[in-house]
Amino acid sequence: MLVVDDDPQILRAVRTSLQGHDYEVLTAGNGETALDLLPDADVDLVVLDLGLPGIGGHEVIRRLRSWSEVPIIVLSVREGQHDKVEAFEAGADDYVTKPFAMPELLARMRAVRRRLEGERHPPVVRFDDLEVDLGRQLVRIGGADLHLTPTEYRLLEAFVTNPGKLLTHRWLLQRAWGSGYATEHQYLRVFIRQLRAKLSDDPARPRFIVTEAGLGYRWKPDPDLDAAVS
Amino acid sequence: MLVVDDDPQILRAVRTSLQGHDYEVLTAGNGETALDLLPDADVDLVVLDLGLPGIGGHEVIRRLRSWSEVPIIVLSVREGQHDKVEAFEAGADDYVTKPFAMPELLARMRAVRRRLEGERHPPVVRFDDLEVDLGRQLVRIGGADLHLTPTEYRLLEAFVTNPGKLLTHRWLLQRAWGSGYATEHQYLRVFIRQLRAKLSDDPARPRFIVTEAGLGYRWKPDPDLDAAVS
DNA sequence: GCGCCGTCGTAAGGGTTCTGTAAGGGTTCG
DNA sequence: CGAACCCTTACAGAACCCTTACGACGGCGC
Numbered sequence: 001m002l003v004v005d006d007d008p009q010i011l012r013a014v015r016t017s018l019q020g021h022d023y024e025v026l027t028a029g030n031g032e033t034a035l036d037l038l039p040d041a042d043v044d045l046v047v048l049d050l051g052l053p054g055i056g057g058h059e060v061i062r063r064l065r066s067w068s069e070v071p072i073i074v075l076s077v078r079e080g081q082h083d084k085v086e087a088f089e090a091g092a093d094d095y096v097t098k099p100f101a102m103p104e105l106l107a108r109m110r111a112v113r114r115r116l117e118g119e120r121h122p123p124v125v126r127f128d129d130l131e132v133d134l135g136r137q138l139v140r141i142g143g144a145d146l147h148l149t150p151t152e153y154r155l156l157e158a159f160v161t162n163p164g165k166l167l168t169h170r171w172l173l174q175r176a177w178g179s180g181y182a183t184e185h186q187y188l189r190v191f192i193r194q195l196r197a198k199l200s201d202d203p204a205r206p207r208f209i210v211t212e213a214g215l216g217y218r219w220k221p222d223p224d225l226d227a228a229v230s
Numbered sequence: 231m232l233v234v235d236d237d238p239q240i241l242r243a244v245r246t247s248l249q250g251h252d253y254e255v256l257t258a259g260n261g262e263t264a265l266d267l268l269p270d271a272d273v274d275l276v277v278l279d280l281g282l283p284g285i286g287g288h289e290v291i292r293r294l295r296s297w298s299e300v301p302i303i304v305l306s307v308r309e310g311q312h313d314k315v316e317a318f319e320a321g322a323d324d325y326v327t328k329p330f331a332m333p334e335l336l337a338r339m340r341a342v343r344r345r346l347e348g349e350r351h352p353p354v355v356r357f358d359d360l361e362v363d364l365g366r367q368l369v370r371i372g373g374a375d376l377h378l379t380p381t382e383y384r385l386l387e388a389f390v391t392n393p394g395k396l397l398t399h400r401w402l403l404q405r406a407w408g409s410g411y412a413t414e415h416q417y418l419r420v421f422i423r424q425l426r427a428k429l430s431d432d433p434a435r436p437r438f439i440v441t442e443a444g445l446g447y448r449w450k451p452d453p454d455l456d457a458a459v460s
Numbered sequence: 461g462c463g464c465c466g467t468c469g470t471a472a473g474g475g476t477t478c479t480g481t482a483a484g485g486g487t488t489c490g
Numbered sequence: 491c492g493a494a495c496c497c498t499t500a501c502a503g504a505a506c507c508c509t510t511a512c513g514a515c516g517g518c519g520c
Contacts, residue, residue: 088337107318137396
């Protein structure tokens with residue numbers, strides 16, 4: 001998400017409040033920077049101060065709305081009806097008056113974000129007859145539900161979200177076990193085997209998990225890519 | 231749209247303001263009437279006063295959200311952070327403090343409506359011989375009425391509105407008990423068992439509720455959900 | 461070609477955490 | 491006062507993770 005405000009205090013307050021909640025936070029001090037940043041950044045929510053130097057807040061909303069449907073929450077010291085109505089007309093999703101309480105802003109952020117979830121495509125990835133529904137943490141193979149233990153699922157998730165990429169032992173251990181296990185390669189071997197068994201993946205002729213000796217493992221890229229290489 | 235308020239003045243004010251804008255307006259004076267009306271009415275927006283006699287506003291939001299994604303704008307005289315955050319948590323889309331200016335309410339209505347998109351699941355869901363009427367809070371199994379305690383019902387509701395999804399202990403506790411119980415896993419075990427008993431669901435060979443050890447539970451996904459995704 | 465060595469796949473067991481289950485007391489409400 | 495419901499605790503069995511051990515395979519130096 002992106003926070004646009006010329007008051008560094010606000011930026012800092014919002015940033016620290018949000019980082020505890022697992023969000024990635026970008027900031028900008030004025031409208032120009034924000035509009036410059038937005039086309040390339042992958043932002044799912046904008047918090048925008050109306051009283052910006054340079055380009056006005058309303059103009060930022062209009063320009064942003066011309067190409068993006070990203071939710072916008074407006075912050076403003078202005079209580080006036082005209083400003084509020086104008087902001088909504090321009091395409092804002094919510095309007096919060098300064099000074100505001102952080103819990104309320106967080107709640108409003110969740111509210112607008114919840115509306116967006118439905119529009120997003122469900123994150124389901126497929127490989128051959130394997131189907132991983134990342135939103136539901138549900139795995140199917142050949143149409144049948146496949147039960148994985150928590151650790152096995154974390155491993156599988158690491159693989160299918162990085163198909164074709166070489167994943168080192170260290171990286172996998174850190175992702176599935178957390179830091180502190182980075183050197184316990186033997187655990188990785190054991191769990192990779194269990195996962196392979198459940199996926200009917202023969203290490204000698206892998207369908208999914210390819211061993212990269214001395215380095216790590218790799219989720220086999222799509223067969224089409226495979227064919228393109230060979 | 232539906233306006234719920236026990237103050238006839240508000241009802242009249244909103245109604246006259248809106249009818250100039252070509253909306254069809256239903257009204258209700260309390261939560262019971264509103265919840266009774268909603269399953270059959272074709273409503274695309276709800277404006278809800280928090281300070282209702284009888285069922286509280288928060289409870290109305292929660293019940294409505296169990297089967298409908300219709301936008302909800304809350305009106306309230308209460309300024310307190312706690313009320314606001316709780317309303318958003320329950321599923322409100324916006325929160326307007328009384329007294330309010332009508333142009334702002336209209337602008338906020340347009341804003342939430344702009345985000346609206348289809349897919350409201352019907353107020354009655356079926357799984358095998360189980361039938362849950364989310365609008366009226368009725369449960370039938372094999373054609374016979376099944377009595378659930380309030381807590382059991384909240385649990386069941388959480389499940390059937392998220393079929394196939396892994397629901398963590400924490401999430402379920404928060405949804406059925408409220409925040410503050412997030413770590414009391416043992417209560418969840420006890421109530422899951424009672425619910426299972428009433429649903430004739432054997433934990434060893436579950437028809438409905440699948441245990442995900444170490445994580446939570448999952449309402450058994452519909453087999454034909456597979457086809458719906460693709 | 462041959463042996464050495466590191467890495468990998470595989471099997472199995474123990475310990476710990478998690479789950480299902482039963483039972484009892486407390487509270488609320490009619 | 492009784493009924494219904496919720497909270498709380500205890501314990502046995504199951505699920506899961508950690509840990510170790512061993513043979514197979516392949517690369518490398520000689």
